[in-house]
Amino acid sequence: QRRVRGDHYASDDIREIMDGLLQRYADNTASAEAAEDAINEAKRLQKFMEECAELTQWLRDRADVLGEESLRDPKAFPVLEKQHEALVTELANNEPLVDRLTEEGNDIYNNDTNPAINETLKDLQDAWDNLKALLGEK
Numbered sequence: 001q002r003r004v005r006g007d008h009y010a011s012d013d014i015r016e017i018m019d020g021l022l023q024r025y026a027d028n029t030a031s032a033e034a035a036e037d038a039i040n041e042a043k044r045l046q047k048f049m050e051e052c053a054e055l056t057q058w059l060r061d062r063a064d065v066l067g068e069e070s071l072r073d074p075k076a077f078p079v080l081e082k083q084h085e086a087l088v089t090e091l092a093n094n095e096p097l098v099d100r101l102t103e104e105g106n107d108i109y110n111n112d113t114n115p116a117i118n119e120t121l122k123d124l125q126d127a128w129d130n131l132k133a134l135l136g137e138k
Contacts, residue, residue: 052101052120059127066134098128
Protein backbone atom coordinates (compact mmCIF):
# COMPACT_ATOMS: atom_id res chain seq x y z
CA GLN A 1 0.00 0.00 0.00
CA ARG A 2 2.94 2.33 0.58
CA ARG A 3 4.08 1.74 -2.97
CA VAL A 4 0.61 2.51 -4.31
CA ARG A 5 0.40 5.73 -2.29
CA GLY A 6 3.82 6.80 -3.39
CA ASP A 7 5.04 7.59 -6.83
CA HIS A 8 6.21 4.09 -7.58
CA TYR A 9 6.54 3.41 -11.29
CA ALA A 10 4.31 0.25 -11.03
CA SER A 11 1.72 1.64 -8.62
CA ASP A 12 -1.15 1.00 -11.06
CA ASP A 13 -0.12 -2.65 -11.48
CA ILE A 14 0.34 -3.07 -7.74
CA ARG A 15 -3.08 -1.54 -7.09
CA GLU A 16 -4.68 -3.88 -9.62
CA ILE A 17 -3.00 -6.95 -8.06
CA MET A 18 -3.91 -5.79 -4.57
CA ASP A 19 -7.54 -5.23 -5.56
CA GLY A 20 -7.64 -8.70 -7.13
CA LEU A 21 -6.22 -10.27 -3.98
CA LEU A 22 -8.71 -8.44 -1.79
CA GLN A 23 -11.57 -9.55 -4.04
CA ARG A 24 -10.42 -13.18 -3.97
CA TYR A 25 -10.10 -12.97 -0.19
CA ALA A 26 -13.67 -11.63 0.09
CA ASP A 27 -14.96 -14.35 -2.28
CA ASN A 28 -13.16 -17.10 -0.36
CA THR A 29 -14.44 -15.77 2.95
CA ALA A 30 -18.02 -15.73 1.63
CA SER A 31 -17.64 -19.28 0.28
CA ALA A 32 -16.22 -20.50 3.57
CA GLU A 33 -19.07 -18.90 5.51
CA ALA A 34 -21.64 -20.48 3.19
CA ALA A 35 -19.99 -23.88 3.59
CA GLU A 36 -19.89 -23.45 7.37
CA ASP A 37 -23.59 -22.54 7.40
CA ALA A 38 -24.40 -25.64 5.34
CA ILE A 39 -22.38 -27.85 7.69
CA ASN A 40 -24.08 -26.35 10.75
CA GLU A 41 -27.51 -26.94 9.21
CA ALA A 42 -26.58 -30.54 8.40
CA LYS A 43 -25.39 -31.05 11.99
CA ARG A 44 -28.61 -29.52 13.31
CA LEU A 45 -30.69 -31.80 11.07
CA GLN A 46 -28.67 -34.87 12.11
CA LYS A 47 -29.06 -34.04 15.81
CA PHE A 48 -32.79 -33.48 15.33
CA MET A 49 -33.21 -36.79 13.51
CA GLU A 50 -31.25 -38.67 16.21
CA GLU A 51 -33.25 -37.13 19.05
CA CYS A 52 -36.52 -37.90 17.29
CA ALA A 53 -35.49 -41.49 16.59
CA GLU A 54 -34.46 -42.04 20.21
CA LEU A 55 -37.62 -40.50 21.63
CA THR A 56 -39.86 -42.32 19.14
CA GLN A 57 -38.23 -45.62 20.07
CA TRP A 58 -38.65 -44.85 23.78
CA LEU A 59 -42.33 -44.08 23.23
CA ARG A 60 -42.83 -47.29 21.26
CA ASP A 61 -41.08 -49.32 23.96
CA ARG A 62 -43.39 -47.85 26.60
CA ALA A 63 -46.40 -48.57 24.39
CA ASP A 64 -45.28 -52.20 24.02
CA VAL A 65 -45.04 -52.52 27.79
CA LEU A 66 -48.54 -51.10 28.18
CA GLY A 67 -49.89 -53.53 25.61
CA GLU A 68 -48.60 -56.67 27.33
CA GLU A 69 -51.22 -59.21 28.37
CA SER A 70 -49.54 -59.80 31.73
CA LEU A 71 -50.67 -56.35 32.75
CA ARG A 72 -54.26 -57.55 32.81
CA ASP A 73 -53.61 -59.85 35.77
CA PRO A 74 -55.56 -58.52 38.81
CA LYS A 75 -52.92 -59.87 41.20
CA ALA A 76 -50.36 -57.48 39.79
CA PHE A 77 -52.52 -54.39 40.36
CA PRO A 78 -50.43 -52.78 43.16
CA VAL A 79 -47.25 -53.08 41.10
CA LEU A 80 -49.04 -51.90 37.99
CA GLU A 81 -50.40 -48.87 39.78
CA LYS A 82 -46.87 -47.78 40.71
CA GLN A 83 -45.64 -48.43 37.19
CA HIS A 84 -48.56 -46.44 35.83
CA GLU A 85 -47.74 -43.51 38.09
CA ALA A 86 -44.09 -43.69 37.06
CA LEU A 87 -45.07 -43.74 33.39
CA VAL A 88 -47.38 -40.75 33.85
CA THR A 89 -44.46 -38.89 35.45
CA GLU A 90 -42.11 -39.91 32.63
CA LEU A 91 -44.62 -38.71 30.05
CA ALA A 92 -45.04 -35.40 31.82
CA ASN A 93 -41.26 -35.00 31.93
CA ASN A 94 -40.89 -35.83 28.23
CA GLU A 95 -43.75 -33.68 26.96
CA PRO A 96 -41.56 -30.54 26.76
CA LEU A 97 -39.04 -32.56 24.74
CA VAL A 98 -41.76 -33.68 22.31
CA ASP A 99 -42.96 -30.08 22.02
CA ARG A 100 -39.41 -28.77 21.47
CA LEU A 101 -38.65 -31.39 18.82
CA THR A 102 -41.94 -30.70 17.06
CA GLU A 103 -41.24 -26.97 17.05
CA GLU A 104 -37.65 -27.47 15.93
CA GLY A 105 -38.76 -29.91 13.22
CA ASN A 106 -41.31 -27.45 11.91
CA ASP A 107 -38.65 -24.74 11.88
CA ILE A 108 -36.21 -26.97 10.00
CA TYR A 109 -38.96 -28.10 7.62
CA ASN A 110 -39.81 -24.49 6.78
CA ASN A 111 -36.16 -23.92 5.76
CA ASP A 112 -35.52 -27.33 4.17
CA THR A 113 -38.29 -29.24 2.43
CA ASN A 114 -36.65 -32.61 3.09
CA PRO A 115 -39.55 -35.13 3.22
CA ALA A 116 -37.71 -37.16 5.90
CA ILE A 117 -38.26 -34.32 8.37
CA ASN A 118 -42.01 -34.36 7.91
CA GLU A 119 -42.08 -38.17 8.10
CA THR A 120 -39.97 -38.15 11.29
CA LEU A 121 -42.27 -35.59 12.88
CA LYS A 122 -45.31 -37.66 11.94
CA ASP A 123 -43.75 -40.82 13.43
CA LEU A 124 -42.92 -38.97 16.64
CA GLN A 125 -46.41 -37.50 16.95
CA ASP A 126 -48.06 -40.86 16.17
CA ALA A 127 -45.96 -42.65 18.81
CA TRP A 128 -46.75 -39.90 21.33
CA ASP A 129 -50.49 -39.99 20.62
CA ASN A 130 -50.53 -43.80 20.69
CA LEU A 131 -48.80 -43.94 24.08
CA LYS A 132 -51.11 -41.31 25.56
CA ALA A 133 -54.15 -43.23 24.25
CA LEU A 134 -52.87 -46.50 25.69
CA LEU A 135 -52.16 -44.84 28.99
CA GLY A 136 -55.68 -43.44 29.04
CA GLU A 137 -57.09 -46.96 28.54
CA LYS A 138 -55.15 -48.35 31.46
